[in-house]
Amino acid sequence: MSSESNDTLWDRTIAALKQVVQEEEANNDTSGDEYTHYAKLYVRYTLVLADMNKVYDSCLQAQKRLDIKMTIEHIICRVIRLRNCLAKLPPPNQSSCEGLVDLNSALVELKISPSQLEALTPLMLKEGNESVSTRIAKMGATTSSSTFEEPDSDANSAGTATLPDNDDEQDDTTSCAQPEIDSDSENKENIVNTLDDNHAAAKIQALYRGSFARKQVPYERIQIDNFIGMSNSSKEEEISQLDADIASLHQQRAQEQSQCQQSYEAELHQLKDTVLEEEGFAMQRELREERIRWITEQTVTKHVLPDSLEDFYGKDANQAEIAHDDATTKKELKPLNECIEIYEQRWKGRVVGPDRIKSQAVDSEMAKDLIVRNQVRAELTPGIDEKLLANLQKIKATQEGDKKSKKKEKTTKGKKKGGGKKEKPLPGTKLSEVKDMTVQQMLSCLVQNGLVYNYDNRHKISNFIGPFEATCNASTLNAPNAWELRMSVRDLCILPMGTKRIKSSIQDESLRSILFYGPKGSGKTLMMEIVASEIGALVIHLSSTSIGNTFEDGNEATKLIHMIFTVAKEEALSPVIIYLDNCHEFFLGKSKKKGGNPDAMNASMTRFQKLLLMYKNQYLTKEDRVLVIGCTNMPAAGDMKLMKWKGSSGKAEKQGFFEHALYFPNTSNSSRSMLWKEAIRKKVTCPCQLDFDLLAHMSSGYSTGKIFEIVNEVLSNDRLKTLASSPPSEQHDFAPKLLPMEQSQSDQIFVDFSRQWNGSKTKIS
Template sequence: MVFFQRLATLYVRYVRIFRELEEAYDQIIQPQKRRLIRDVLDGVIGRVLELKNEMVEKEYSEYHYMDDVIQDLKLTPEDLEIPIPKYFLSERRKVLQERAAVLSSILEQNGMVEKPKPTAAHVLSLEEAIRIIQVSERARQGRLRSNIMREIHRDAERQKKTKDKDLGEAVEQAAIRIQKVWKGYVQRKKTKQEREEEMIFLGMSMKPGLAQSCPAVVLAEDKKVVRRSKQEEHEEDFQKALISISESLRETEGPDMKEMMKDQIRQWFIECHDATGSFPEYPNEEDGGSAIIFANKTPEQLMEELAAKEEEEENNKPKEKEQQKGKKEKGKGEEEEKEPGLKLLPSAFLSELQNSHKTFKDIWQNRDESKNFSQRHEAELIKEEKRKEIEAEIRLQVDELMRQELANWKLAVEGSKGGKSKTGGKKKKGSKGGKKKKKDRDLTADRSMESLYEELVVEGLLKPADHVKLHDFIGDYSYLGTTLRQTDIEPMPSLSDVRQVISLCAVLPLGSQVIHEKAPLVKAILLVGPSGVGKKMLVHAICQETGANLFDLSPLNLVGKYPGKSGLQMMLHMVFKVARLMQPSVVWIGDAEKMFYKKIPKEEKELDPKRLKKDLPKMLKTIKGEDRILIVGTTNNPLSADLKSLCKLYTKIILIPRPDYASRFVMWKELIRRNGGVVTNALDLSSLAKISDGYTQGHMVRVVKDILTERRIRQLAKRPLTAAEFVSPLARIDPVFQDEEEALKSWYAKTPLGKKRARAALGVDGEQDVAAKGGKDSKKKGKK
């Protein structure tokens, strides 16, 4: 618990740095600073992913509750929200626009886009028009007649009452009644006003004047847009300066560099010959060429180092066995001495962060930029970088010339060619030192990428993603997670927790190539939850946030497409080839349980839902760190699938529950506003959130759309919304019952991570359990 507390604190601090760096990278306009910030930002994102992975491994849960940590650090839940870096899309804007245009043109050409129906009014005949007018006029007259008769009856009743009672008493009672009604109305109004003032004072509601956006906030947003446009201008100038400065340096300083290098290398030849009596061997390109000569060492030291290296290589082989034996003996002793404890896993990003920090301190921390008010590029920094590049280029040319010159010197002075060792070395490199890996045969080598892309779109395997963002998956923070866990109650995650896990596992790795290559690799994710909780929406949001292609390999979408074994192989080859060449890509498998059915239902046998069961796991193995491809499965009925094979394909399983009270409260408010409604004090959101317990986001969206029609929106000014209006539409929908949610929780407890979590809760060590299992297996093998 102490170790996890440290991990959680580290994670929270890294997330805060991540948020600030993302804002800085989005707003700073100096191109060289932005490159350094980008390196640090990628490193911080990678470190956040590493810490998240480590927390999952230590706590055996995808969801973590850090309300105690943010309370200690005096933070709010918003500070823990994972931001999606804007550069994921902004730096690929042109490519994404072109791809969207190509996709829409292909869909239009093949008639796959639903065209809106013409809204021309139906022309009525004269008889139909007269009949409609007659019906409406008779209805109007009937309503008017009934109102008149109602008034006549009321007057008659009043006259009877006044005859029976004394007139003086009636006037007094009427005055008392009027006073009573008026005083009640005034008091209710006063109480309501006092309540509103109290809520404003407590900070639980806003003043009516502050409901509109503040002018300062609007101005700040406008300035951000201006800065982004300036970023593009400065970046163009920077790219032009890179080319012009490198060309000028190559022309002015290149020849001098070349001559200086030649003189230095010749001097080295002479010094070596004077010191040792023979010319040295020229260093290979792999070792760094002539760059290692100028390491501030004398020729004798260099010759000694080269000789020492050869001796070490020869002596190392027999010593390795002795060292291994010694290590084993030492290891036993050290294990006894060391106390058991937990350590942080090694990081692939910390070294980069340290290098970037050193660069900042050396170059930018104490730099005087008073003269660079417009924040254009620094020409001197470009010259320093380009000098190194030009020097490296020239050094390669000089090395080739000087190797030949050294061979000529040896021939002239020593009478022997020095080039024999070179040819021998080359032969060794060219020798076959092991079996070559078999390359996968390209089934579509003769076809262009455009034709493959078009075929997948026409077949319905590549689809446009819906325009939804991850922040549209509305949900509030889980405020009692840590408290419940301390009392040995496993809390159900809130929708905010789900959103964060999707950001960390799917969006951030897919968005950046640098992060994906070094961060913990996640190849496949399974989203499990009742229908209507937003699984499909999350898939589309991942594609929208990262600019990824969406491939639909759902069992129902594959019916009748690419029949036979060869057709299946061709389809998978095409999908993953296009996914690799146009990455990032998301391969979506809806109704993922159908692929691993325990028993196929009779009505689905003809559909062959288990078609991808064998071939998809093989394709999953071919996905590597450099391939930004993610397989996302969605299911609302995982109980019908074989658990072992399902968990083998999907290494990360995310359980999405129905929304809790806090999420429902936020969701009702947001859904009503987005659909044109107005939330007033007449609408009791707290009661509405309470009575909608068990209903999913999909149910709530359907109810809001049913109620907020155009006619109802026009009436909002006179008749505001009330909670009672939402009750009857909700009552017509079946909610997610407790039994269904409990069944999903018990199913999740049988997954590998769920089992580990259960063992940890019981205090059983995972390694001991595995060892016990291993012992049982070994006995079984012996019996066999």
């Protein structure tokens, strides 16, 4: 997209945002159909968010991107709040899932297709986060292997959408097992280190030419085959080439954006030195006079010199709180109105007027006003405050006598004794071995014990395949479809974890923990990896498969949980996901610890039960960019009193754990049809005449993971070599593998758990 087209789209999107905000302010009366009112607002804000994301993705100018990013963050906050309002209201369809939003009537009324709401996750959510390997390296964590290598962009990405759900068994390919070091690679490095510069350059050039030639061979072979008529898949190859060209353009634009950002930051550094030299003295005098004026007012009104400047810094916050004490809707919409006002004042006349070309360059005066002067003031303020406080102490020492000082000390001590109830310390703080450990050492311990989960960071929310439909289960209640799950996970897990500003702005609406439950192979683990990939999160894996026989002692269990949550709260590593696989094992009731099926549950994991409850409820705050995701295909095996969060009152270990739950049901007929098509498309480039609806009917009861497993088995590497002469033109190739089978787990089991989770409610979540 050209800069002119991008600026035009920005102007049009801001106009649409302004219209929605004005209509919401004017129509606060929701005494009628309140649910439909909020649903329509949710849909319209989501559409604006999708367009604003396109603007941010295409924009190169660094200053514009900052304002666009701020606008996106406030729109995300509004979308999350509207979704929260919808979740609290009774939906029109009483059999729909709790926690999921029913948008059918709003979509029909606004004439919007569901696919339009499935905008890509805003790029800025992941863009501001460094890669997991970089964050671990910066923390100084020691590892003995290259566990966290980035995936090769040129590698075949056919498996990005086909990872099955590993509920009971941990796949070696997704674990953090450390590979053996290749001795040949060490020898090559030693040889290269002994070469001089010329020989080393020659080696590098030879390696580059060889790599380039290997990449060119497939394209040249395709061209020769097309020329002599030996290939019948030219259209598919053209499409693949177009996709590769588009990906290359996206990568090129990302590099240009990074270069623009780096040059902008370099210019900010130069401007900072200039402002400090030219305006530093005047700023110091202004800051000093402002504080002296406040101290004088405090002394006149209270007849006492202030002890500190805390009230001086708090006066702005108090004034802002009084100014914002307005209607709830106006208070929530104020940030959006400010974003619109900023655009109209700074950019509207530039991006659509004669100064549009100039607006593509950095505006130095704008940078000084908005960023540089504030940075200089922030650096000068501590020195001025320190000198003023020292002078205040000297003045108070000469004015106050010793008796008065002693009385004040007694009064202060008395106030401290009469303070509030102290919070119970966490168990890990009592361990001497943990006290001496730094966050870097804790992270190193987790990595070396294989608890840092290595996932494919190319996953997208669109990899969770499934249509928009109403799926009925055995109890005639509507289970969530794939579209609803994608939207719910995006609103509940991805968007709130994006940036610090979003997380701090939606504290009441944000989650600290969520439960994914459903039959084996329904996509729970895949969805967890999608969440991690979309926000670039560090994933800490805690389960019986990842821990094994380690950390069995009581103190060792406490040490592990303390390390996990301490590392998760470290701001330099955020965002972080704590992944509890087979989470029912952690929350078994007393009766289930002694009895039950030993093959289905691991009672030894209950040693972490109390620790998890205490650390999640007492240590984690809603401002932390940390999310605990639990996955289970046996939710009924856990104790409901322990699994469901009841609120923040009472002891932390009695509050329950998961604050929300999402049900991943068995696949429907239409979902299986899409899964068959996608799984075969990932394997076969030549056209296939297959009846996917018939395959879906024949595979009734099969999970997502089972379908991909069958496709991988039928279309093996040997078979792929002969596809040109014998493509799978009929479903009979797959029929022998599709034996009649019942669903591995009945929907009724999960419906009963859903009803128990919701108490007396008849809806499922």
